[in-house]
Structure formats: C-alpha cells, structure tokens
Amino acid sequence: MIEVKASVSDIDIMVQKWGDILVPIYTEKPHHNGVAQLLGTGFIVQERSEFFLVTALHVVKEHAEELLIVNINSHSIPLNKMPFAISEEDDLAVSHLSIDWLSNNGIEKIKALPIDNNRTESESTGINFLIGFPGKKNIINPRLNKIKKYIQGTSFTAPVKNHQSKPHIRNPLVFHFSKKNAVDSDNKKVTPPSFSGNSGGPVLELVGIDSENELRFACRLSGIFVGWYEREKEIISIKSSTLRNFIHSKYWE
Secondary structure, three states, X not given: OOOOOOOHHHHHHHHHHHHHHEEEEEEEEEEEOOEEEEEXXXXXXXXXXXXXXXXXXXXXXXXXXXXXXXXXXXXXXXXXXXXXXXXXXXXXXXXEEOHHHHHHOOOXXXXXXXXXXXXXXXXXXXEEEEEEOOHHHOEEEOOOOXXXXXXXXXXXXXXXXXOOOOOOOXXXXXXXXXXXXXXXXXXXXXXXXXXXXXXXXXXXXXXXXXXXXXXXXXXXXXXXXXXXXXXXXXXXXXXXXHHHHHHHHHHOO
C-alpha cells in the first residue's frame, strides 16, 4: 500500500467534483433587490438505486409558513411538491425523489452520492470537509430564473471523541474547527465565510485508493452539517449511519 497523503489541491478537486450533488434551498419571497433568501443546503444521495434529497430539518421547519424552493439541475421546484420524512431528534429531513417525480419535473439526469461507500481498498486521509452554499455569496433570483452558485469547501481533521459542546441532536458526529487557524487553497491565512447557508450540506471524508500502485482520491459521506458551536470551536453533524438507518426505516421497513 502506497502512502496516503493529501494536499489542499486534492480537496479542491473533490469540492468541485461533488458540488453537483448540492441543492440550494431558498424562499420565494425576495429579500433584497429581487434576490431570494438562501436558507440552507440540501444534497442528493443514492441508496438501493433510489434517490433522496437530504437536508437539516431546521432549514425547512423554521420557514414552514413560506413557500420554499429548491433548484435541481437548473429546475426550480416548490418544496410543497416534495413530502419530507423528518426526525426531530436528529434534525434530519429526507425526501424520496422517485423516477416518476424526476420525470414529471423535467429532470433527466441527476448526480448523487452513495450513502454506503465504504470501499474495502480505501484508506482514510484523516481529512473531512463540508461543502455548501454560503448565504451571502449566492445570488438566486427566481423571477429572472438566475442562479449564481458559489460553493464553499471547509476542511477539518478527524472527529473528536470527547466534545465540549452540548449538541441539539442525539449521537452526533463532532469535528474541531477554529476559524483563527483557517487557510485558503494557497495555504494563506484567511477568514472563511460564515457557515450561514451551509446547514444541511454534506460532510465528506477524503479517502485514498491504491489503484495499481497509483494513488487516487475519492470521497465517502461522513455526515450532514447542522451547526457550528463557535465558543467550543466544534462542528456538529448527523452521522451517515443515522441517515441510512432513517431512510431504511421510513421507506423499506
């Protein structure tokens, strides 16, 4: 097995590669100059050849009285056409995207991340990263059908075992992250954008695969981002195993 060591550029490549699974969630009501308010991030996963939209429950619940919109492959779709299965304890919301539903909404192709992607030949790099839409950097004008997507990737190391925060979800996956130590893709100190708009986005683990003595990188789902505790410097996420068990309990068992 060759040595698995990743660089910042390897993370950047994965952010761009998997950015297509992201789904912005916003309100129909514009809040400034005709631009809609981005509330959070969703993403598409695949399990048993079926597709699901996943996000944090608080993203859609806190604005339940408003008409919420998602944008999938440049198609703007009202969320009232998408029934969600929810878990209050896990801050999780999931909607099944059936083949008929995709066809009826004009979506011919869709990119998704398999939930269970634990390849036996892969080895962890010890790096995880969140991808999502920072709220203040994305322009969404549904009236002009204009979508300007800016994807934020934020990396951090392995989960912490003894977290200091008191998360609002059961059995969380927690990572340490300090904005003071953040660097950009050129390894220069930077103040990262706010996590606002990233709620519901995927936390991915970067893994290395030895392919005929050549190292290549891939990703597997670690969790779903639901909050950042600034004082404790901890990122809170739902475990991927929690998501998988929830989908099986709601749709197949």
